[in-house]
Amino acid sequence: MTSGNNTQNANNSxxxxxxTTTNVGRFQYQDGEVILFQNQLKPSYFFFTPFPHIxxxxxxxxxxxxxxxxxxxxxxxxxxxxxxxxxxxxxKKQHDICHTKHxxxxxxxxxFIRLTQKGLRTSASKEKYTLDSEWHSNIQLxxxxxxxxYTSNRSICESLKNAIISYCRLSNFEIQxxxxxxxxxxxxxxxxxEHVTKTLMYNQIKSRFPSDHQDTIxxxxxxxxxxxxxTMEQITINLQVEEGCEGIQDPVEINxxxxxxxxxxxxxxxxxxxxxxxxxYWTPELTRPDRLSKFLNKVMxxxxxxSNKFRYDYSQxxxxxxxxxxxxxxxxxxxxxxxxxxxxxxxxxxxxxxMNYKANMRLKRLFGLIKEAEENEAGxxxxxxxxxxxxxxxxxxxxxxxxxxxxxxxxxxxxNGTKIILERKDVEKxxxxxxxxxxxxxxxxxxxxxxxxxxxxxxxxxRAKLFSTSVLVKTRMNIYVVPLRCPYEHRxxxxxxxxxxxxxxxxxxxxxxxxxxxxxxxxxxxxAIETRLMEKIEQSTNATINQMVNRFHPRLTGFLSLSNIxx
Numbered sequence: 001m002t003s004g005n006n007t008q009n010a011n012n013s014x015x016x017x018x019x020t021t022t023n024v025g026r027f028q029y030q031d032g033e034v035i036l037f038q039n040q041l042k043p044s045y046f047f048f049t050p051f052p053h054i055x056x057x058x059x060x061x062x063x064x065x066x067x068x069x070x071x072x073x074x075x076x077x078x079x080x081x082x083x084x085x086x087x088x089x090x091x092k093k094q095h096d097i098c099h100t101k102h103x104x105x106x107x108x109x110x111x112f113i114r115l116t117q118k119g120l121r122t123s124a125s126k127e128k129y130t131l132d133s134e135w136h137s138n139i140q141l142x143x144x145x146x147x148x149x150y151t152s153n154r155s156i157c158e159s160l161k162n163a164i165i166s167y168c169r170l171s172n173f174e175i176q177x178x179x180x181x182x183x184x185x186x187x188x189x190x191x192x193x194e195h196v197t198k199t200l201m202y203n204q205i206k207s208r209f210p211s212d213h214q215d216t217i218x219x220x221x222x223x224x225x226x227x228x229x230x231t232m233e234q235i236t237i238n239l240q241v242e243e244g245c246e247g248i249q250d251p252v253e254i255n256x257x258x259x260x261x262x263x264x265x266x267x268x269x270x271x272x273x274x275x276x277x278x279x280x281y282w283t284p285e286l287t288r289p290d291r292l293s294k295f296l297n298k299v300m301x302x303x304x305x306x307s308n309k310f311r312y313d314y315s316q317x318x319x320x321x322x323x324x325x326x327x328x329x330x331x332x333x334x335x336x337x338x339x340x341x342x343x344x345x346x347x348x349x350x351x352x353x354x355m356n357y358k359a360n361m362r363l364k365r366l367f368g369l370i371k372e373a374e375e376n377e378a379g380x381x382x383x384x385x386x387x388x389x390x391x392x393x394x395x396x397x398x399x400x401x402x403x404x405x406x407x408x409x410x411x412x413x414x415x416n417g418t419k420i421i422l423e424r425k426d427v428e429k430x431x432x433x434x435x436x437x438x439x440x441x442x443x444x445x446x447x448x449x450x451x452x453x454x455x456x457x458x459x460x461x462x463r464a465k466l467f468s469t470s471v472l473v474k475t476r477m478n479i480y481v482v483p484l485r486c487p488y489e490h491r492x493x494x495x496x497x498x499x500x501x502x503x504x505x506x507x508x509x510x511x512x513x514x515x516x517x518x519x520x521x522x523x524x525x526x527x528a529i530e531t532r533l534m535e536k537i538e539q540s541t542n543a544t545i546n547q548m549v550n551r552f553h554p555r556l557t558g559f560l561s562l563s564n565i566x567x
Contacts, residue, residue, distance in 0.1 A: 061157035072149040168486035199230035215458025249472040289437040289447030
């Protein structure tokens with residue numbers, strides 16, 4: 001029997017709490033085997049190792065309100081009644097003590113058990129399901145036990161269920177069990193820079209800065225917390241690999257020591273021109289708040305005639321300016337620009353108030369600024385004015401102002417263009433649509449204040465000891481591993497199908513060859529028979545003719561002579 005880090009020789013004894021056993025051999029069963037043990041204090045008591053297999057007919061998908069997941073419940077039998085009876089018969093036959101006493105046979109008294117999955121998994125697979133690999137107590141010494149696979153939806157659950165029931169693909173699953181409870185031991189833990197640099201978070205941070213970047217970087221509260229958590233996971237993983245532990249009993253103290261080593265100081269980013277922005281790690285999917293603020297201040301400025309209004313001029317959003325934006329924000333702004341252009345064209349072409357109202361309701365939905373119920377309201381606040389060549393469309397949410405002459409004059413361009421006049425409250429709504437990290441302050445758009453933690457990553461580049469401390473580590477000794485199997489009937493049926501298919505192909509080919517051979521032989525024999533038959537017919541015909549000639553020729557000659565007929 002094999003554990004995660006330990007190998008138990010088949011000839012060694014196993015101490016099961018107060019029960020001491022001796023290995024008495026192996027018992028072949030179906031396509032595998034189990035190991036048999038005899039109680040040294042009570043020789044008439046025998047134990048066998050588990051022979052787990054899944055029960056496809058009892059495997060099902062159900063939504064669990066408590067977990068919030070669609071759960072695939074795997075029913076696993078640790079042994080079958082047939083296995084138990086077979087071992088009893090074997091023990092009675094092999095051991096003399098069973099001739100005079102009644103021998104008891106049972107499964108090893110497993111204290112804890114869990115289901116694990118080995119091998120590689122893709123990111124897509126990890127998103128689809130999560131296996132509950134926690135240890136389960138087995139004090140009741142059950143014959144069957146349930147294991148849970150958490151899935152994101154019913155469709156994925158049914159797909160996994162079908163793969164298990166129809167194909168029984170379980171090569172990557174195994175059962176781990178322990179005959180003892182959890183133990184706590186004292187260990188000296190040494191934490192190095194490698195525990196940090198091996199984390200995904202650290203490498204993501206590193207990829208966002210040039211190689212010659214300064215030593216100090218700034219992390220938001222969430223990013224710094226993620227770095228600490230991933231480092232703690234790396235520490236735990238190393239302990240599990242090196243010493244077979246399950247975890248640290250008091251990780252809070254380790255986390256505190258790690259925080260003291262990594263954190264340089266905490267500061268707050270408040271101004272748009274703070275040079276520390278260049279050292280801030282920001283998610284690659286979104287534009288850094290200071291860059292987004294500078295972009296928006298370029299395309300959205302306070303109106304010179306009314307301080308409560310802002311002029312959104314998307315013609316300023318040229319490609320050079322957009323290069324500082326991430327893809328997500330560029331797509332959002334492009335979508336906004338196309339929508340506003342389309343609405344402006346609709347306003348110029350259409351004079352029907354209701355049509356204009358519907359067009360602007362679509363714009364509202366784009367921003368997510370109104371509820372669907374508001375679409376049922378009348379367009380009482382919408383009106384169209386045409387004065388001095390100026391077309392304007394106003395409502396309680398957004399105000400469009402088209403001033404072709406002023407636009408051409410300010411931009412020194414000959415083609416027509418548009419500017420959109422927004423109320424302050426609408427600018428605030430628009431900013432919330434674009435980003436939750438920027439806001440309008442007085443007459444300028446600024447990034448919201450961010451609390452950051454400064455980390456000196458330069459000191460992490462070379463391997464060095466961060467700290468060492470004494471910790472209590474939770475361990476399980478002598479963990480044994482057995483594969484999770486399909487039911488024997490299922491495996492036999494699958495093997496039988498393959499065997500029969502192969503035999504059928506061979507037999508079919510042999511029959512075809514025999515048919516071809518028989519056809520050739522048969523044709524040759526038919527020709528020979530026909531030839532002989534024709535010869536016989538010809539011989540018989542000639543003989544009959546000769547016989548008739550011999551019989552009638554004398555009579556014919558006499559008749560002709562009497563009649564003086566020359567012959």
